[in-house]
Amino acid sequence: MGRLIKEELVTDFYEYTMANGYYESGRADDILYFDMFFRTVPDDGGFAIACGLDLFIDYIQNLHFDDEDIAFLASKGIFSQGYLDSLKNFKFTGDIWAVSEGTAVFPGEPLVQVRARAVEAQIIETYLLLCLNHSSLIATKANRIVRAAKGRTIMEFGSRRAQGADGAYIGARAAYIAGAAATACTLSDLKFGVPATGTMAHSWIQTFDSEYEAFKTYCEIYPNNASLLIDTYDVMKSGLPNAIKVFKEVLLPKGITKCSVRIDSGDIAYLSKKCRQKLDEEGLTDCKIIASNSLDENIIRDIISQEGCVDSFGVGERLITAKSNPVFGGVYKLVAVEKNGEIIPKIKVSENVAKITTPGFKEVWRIYGETNKAEADLITLRGEEIDFDKPIELFDPIHTWKRKTFDDYTARQLLVPIFRNGELVYNRPDTEEIRAHCQREIDSLWDEVKRFDNPHEYYVDLSQKLWDTKNTLLHESRG
C-alpha cells in the first residue's frame, strides 16, 4: 500500500508559466546557470550540513509528466499546445554539480549548481529547494543535538509531530546522517537503513491491572529488548522499583544484564541521578537510562552540566521540526546565461545588501591548514587558473583589507559532478557512507566554528577575479 506523491507537480505554478514563457518567446533552449545557496545558518550556528542530494537525484531521474499532469496543466487555459506537447517527452538533459551529502557548508557558497535549458532549469527549482532545504535543516539541527550530547546516544523520536510523512521518514534519515543513532520511524529503516527502535508507550502499561504485570509481560516477550517506561505513575515510588523487580525476576535468571529504563516526564537531571544510584545499589550497573520529553540541545547541555545520568536521549518534536528555527532558507538564483557559447554572469541586486547574489559559473575550494582543519572556503570562477602549489592570499569580500595568507595548505574542490547531459555521473554513496563522511566533516572543523552560541565566522572568500566580476556588475547596475 502507500500514497503516491506526484513529485513532478510539487512545483510552484510560476515555474510552468515561466517555462511556457521561455518556450513561447523562442528561448526554451537558452542555457541558464543557477546556484542553490543559503544566506544564514539556522540557530545562529557556525555551519550547516548539506543534506538531501540523494533524494533530489531520485527526483531528477524520475522526472516526467504523465497524461493526467499534462491534461491538468492544459485545463488552466494559459499554456500553449506546443509547450504542453513538449512535456510529453520531458527529460532533464542538463548538468548538475553539488557538494556531497553530509558536508559542512557555509552561507553564500553554492551547494548545488544547475546548467540546463531554460525550460528545464526553471521547472526543477521548487523541488530542488524543498529537498535540500528540508534535509539540510534537519541534519543541521540534529548535529547540534548530537554534539550537545557529547558522545551519549541521540534517538530521533519525532514522527508524530513531523510536518507530514516526508517530514517524518526523510527527516529521520537526515538526523541519522548528522549523527543520531536511531529513529522511531519504521519506514526510515526500511527505506534508508536507519535503525528503528522503540519498546512501549504509557498505554501499554495502562492496559494492564498493574505496572508490575505490564513490565513482567514485556520482559518475558522481549528479554533482549527490555526498555521499560517508568513514569506512568511515579518514577521513584512505582516505576523504578517495579522495573528492578522485573529485571531481577525475568532477565537476570537468563543471564541478561543489558536493559534500560526510560523517563518521559519530570525533572530528568534529578530523576536520572536518583535512578542511577538505585540501579547501581541493586547491582544493575548495565541498565541504561533513557530520557525523553521535549528535549533539545539546550536542555541536554543543562542535564549534562548538572551531572544527570542519562545514557541516551530520545528527541522528538524539537528535532524533527527544527523547532527553534524551522526554516532553512536556501534559494535558487540565476547566476549566468550562455550566449553563443559564452558564459555571461548575471547579478541580482537588492536594497537589502545580504540579498545581492554572486554572479558567474563557479567552483568552491575548501582550504585545509597544517593540522588538516578547514580554514576557509574560496569561491572562484570556473576555469580560473589558481596555482594551489603556491601560497594563497584570501581576503574578506566586504572588508577587503582583511587578508590572510596560507603557505602550507591543501585545497579540496567541494562541488562534484552529479549529472552530465542528464545522465547520472555520480557514484551515490549509501546512508552509512554519508553518515561517516558527515562525521569526518565535523571533525575537520575547529571547535570555534562548532560553538553553539556566537561561533567563529568561517571565511567564505571570493577570488580576485570573481570579486572583480561581481563589483563590475554591481557598478553597472547602478550606472
Add this chain to the structure above:
Amino acid sequence: MGRLIKEELVTDFYEYTMANGYYESGRADDILYFDMFFRTVPDDGGFAIACGLDLFIDYIQNLHFDDEDIAFLASKGIFSQGYLDSLKNFKFTGDIWAVSEGTAVFPGEPLVQVRARAVEAQIIETYLLLCLNHSSLIATKANRIVRAAKGRTIMEFGSRRAQGADGAYIGARAAYIAGAAATACTLSDLKFGVPATGTMAHSWIQTFDSEYEAFKTYCEIYPNNASLLIDTYDVMKSGLPNAIKVFKEVLLPKGITKCSVRIDSGDIAYLSKKCRQKLDEEGLTDCKIIASNSLDENIIRDIISQEGCVDSFGVGERLITAKSNPVFGGVYKLVAVEKNGEIIPKIKVSENVAKITTPGFKEVWRIYGETNKAEADLITLRGEEIDFDKPIELFDPIHTWKRKTFDDYTARQLLVPIFRNGELVYNRPDTEEIRAHCQREIDSLWDEVKRFDNPHEYYVDLSQKLWDTKNTLLHESRG
C-alpha cells in the same frame, strides 16, 4: 511518475512491539479507547482549527501490509510468527469518531476517538497524530494570517521551504481550508482543487536584456494573467515605470485593465503606498498590488496599520512551517478499556498537572448562546442523560466555584461517527465544503476568542459525572 510513501510504516516502531506484545499475551482482541487531543494552542492563540481528517480516512481505508513490510518486520527477529501472519490480512475493524475538518477546537477536548482491538488501536497512533497535528498546525497558523489581512487576499507561497513534499501540498490544503485563497503548489490544485497561482521569479527578468523586454514578453503571452515582479532592480526607478509602460502598451489596447505588480523586498508599507499613488495617477486603478517576502500575521498587521496599499499577500515559509510555533502537540492517550462489555475508564497521572488525562469514553457538546456564538464546550461521558431543554450550569474543572448558567442556548455534538466496525459511515465533504464550514466556525466565535494576543480563554468544562469519574481515579491513583 511519483514517489510512493508506504504510510503503513510511517509508524513508531514501538507500536509494533506493543501490538506484538498484546498478541503474545493473548490480549490482541482487548477493546481499547483512545482520545486524540491537544494541550495548548500554538502562538498562544485562543483556538485551533481541526484539520487532516480526510487524509487520515484515506490512510485507514488503505491500511494493510504487503509482503515487503512483513518480511522487513520479520527481519527484526523480535516478532512472533503468529503476529506477523496476522498482519497479512490486517484491516482496521474498529470505530472512529472525530470533529469535522475546519472546526474550531480547544485544548483538552477529543478531536478524534478510537475504539478498537488493541493491535489495531495501537498501530494507527503515529499516523493519526502526524496527520491531524500537521494539518491542524498549518490551518491554525494560516487562519491567524488570514484574519490579520482583514479581507485582503492571502496566497500560500511556501513549498520551497516546506518540510518535505507533504509539508508543501498537504500544507497548502490546510491553508486553503483556513481561508487562504490560493497556493503556489501545483499538486495541491490537482489533488485538492486549491487554486494554483503564480507568474514569474526574478530569474525570468534577469534572462532578458532589459526589465522592460521581460515584462513586455510576459504580458504578450499572458495578457489576462499579468502580474509583474517589480523589485529585481529598483521598484520606483525601474520596476514600476516599466510595468506601467507595458500595461499601457500591451494590455490597455486590448481593453484589459486587470493586472498587478508584486513587490518581494524592501519596505512594503512605504513602497506599496508609493506604487498605489503612481498607478492611480496613471489611471491604472484596477492594477492590484501584491506583496511577498517573509510575511506573517504580525508584519501584515503592521503593514495594514501603516496604511500600506497591499491587496494581496503571498506568504511563504512562515505559514507553511508555522515558523513561530511549528509544532501542534496533539497526543493519543488511552482513556478506557472494555472488560466483559463494561467500559473501564483509565487515567494517566503525572507530576505535571497539565499532562493528567481525562478518563472515559466521551461526548463533546458545543453550547451556543442567544446570538448563536459559541459560549463553551461541555465534555460528558457517553450515554450520560443531559436534558438540553433545561437550563444548564457549567463549572470550571479546576476552580469549581466558577459557574455559569445558560438558559437560552442550543447544543451541538462535535464528534461524529467516521468508521463503524471498520466501515466508513461518514459522508466526506469536499475541500470547498470544509473551507466554507471553517469560515462559519470562525464566524461563530466571539472576537475576544479570536484576539491575537492574550485572547479570552474559552471554557471547556466537564459534566459533573465526568468530573467525579476523573477525581475518583485521581484519588485512587494516590491512595
